[in-house]
Amino acid sequence: MIDEKIISQAIIESYMKELISSLEVDVAIAGAGPSGLICSYYLAKEGVKVAIFERNLKVGGGMPGGGMMFNRIVVQEEAKSIMEEFNITLEEYKDNLYTASSIETISAFTYKAIKKGVKIFNLIGVEDVIIRENRVGGVVLNWTSVEIANLHVDPLGVKSKFVVDATGHDSEICRIVEKKVGGVEVKGEKSMWAEKGEEEIIENTKEVYPGLIVCGMAANAFYGSPRMGAIFGGMLLSGKKAAEIIITQG
Ligand code: 48F
Numbered sequence: 001m002i003d004e005k006i007i008s009q010a011i012i013e014s015y016m017k018e019l020i021s022s023l024e025v026d027v028a029i030a031g032a033g034p035s036g037l038i039c040s041y042y043l044a045k046e047g048v049k050v051a052i053f054e055r056n057l058k059v060g061g062g063m064p065g066g067g068m069m070f071n072r073i074v075v076q077e078e079a080k081s082i083m084e085e086f087n088i089t090l091e092e093y094k095d096n097l098y099t100a101s102s103i104e105t106i107s108a109f110t111y112k113a114i115k116k117g118v119k120i121f122n123l124i125g126v127e128d129v130i131i132r133e134n135r136v137g138g139v140v141l142n143w144t145s146v147e148i149a150n151l152h153v154d155p156l157g158v159k160s161k162f163v164v165d166a167t168g169h170d171s172e173i174c175r176i177v178e179k180k181v182g183g184v185e186v187k188g189e190k191s192m193w194a195e196k197g198e199e200e201i202i203e204n205t206k207e208v209y210p211g212l213i214v215c216g217m218a219a220n221a222f223y224g225s226p227r228m229g230a231i232f233g234g235m236l237l238s239g240k241k242a243a244e245i246i247i248t249q250g
Pocket of ligand 1: 030031032033034035036053054055056059060061062063124125126127166167168169172173215216217218227228229230231232235
């Protein structure tokens with residue numbers, strides 16, 4: 001017998017179980033774009049407890065759209081091994097560049113991150129951080145629908161040892177810290193220069209305030225580096241570096 005009440009109960013109970021178990025994590029990541037997903041995967045692979053909070057209905061950030069809605073991405077030689085770790089089909093193009101399906105790529109990242117134990121909560125945005133003496137200690141969350149409807153509803157907090165800003169072009173979490181805590185300055189991204197952007201994104205992936213790591217396009221926005229368009233090697237290497245920074249700090 002299929003009972004509607006049991007279906008509702010199953011959904012609510014299983015969701016709540018996962019949410020309650022994520023109220024205190026090692027790492028809370030804002031944004032389930034490519035850099036956030038890759039960061040989460042490499043953390044979870046080492047046994048780190050990770051939750052991602054994604055404002056959108058769907059995961060993937062800017063990746064599914066490829067370049068101007070041509071749903072392909074370009075990846076360079078340096079990030080090939082990451083693509084291979086996810087068994088993603090690569091086609092060699094030229095100049096040490098490869099193409100891949102943006103849909104296959106983001107699906108593989110998402111699937112493998114979840115299988116490693118990452119908890120992903122979509123439709124929840126990070127609207128603030130929890131702060132302790134000179135350290136970021138977690139994220140402050142609210143439903144995207146609350147934000148869209150501009151309702152006055154108080155948020156809830158999730159504690160974490162580290163917060164990762166993987167929010168992309170707006171570097172949202174760093175901007176919150178800049179505005180409310182101080183001690184950091186978000187310079188804002190510069191116009192497109194693919195090679196420079198790809199080079200600088202690795203260096204820009206850092207702990208910018210105690211407990212707050214920035215990766216992906218947010219890292220370039222933080223340091224005033226250029227955008228790079230639909231080449232994604234830097235995003236992947238940046239996400240991996242963010243995970244390594246956290247793992248090194250224990
Ligand atoms: O923008 P996004 O894909 O960032 P990324 O991982 O990758 C950048 C590339 O997609 C592309 C590029 C390649 O060269 O430049 O743009 O750095 O993913 C960011 C995700 O964060 C979510 C947003 O919905 C998106 O899915 N996001 C943004 N702000 C918040 C957030 C927030 N405050 N709380 C939760 N999620």
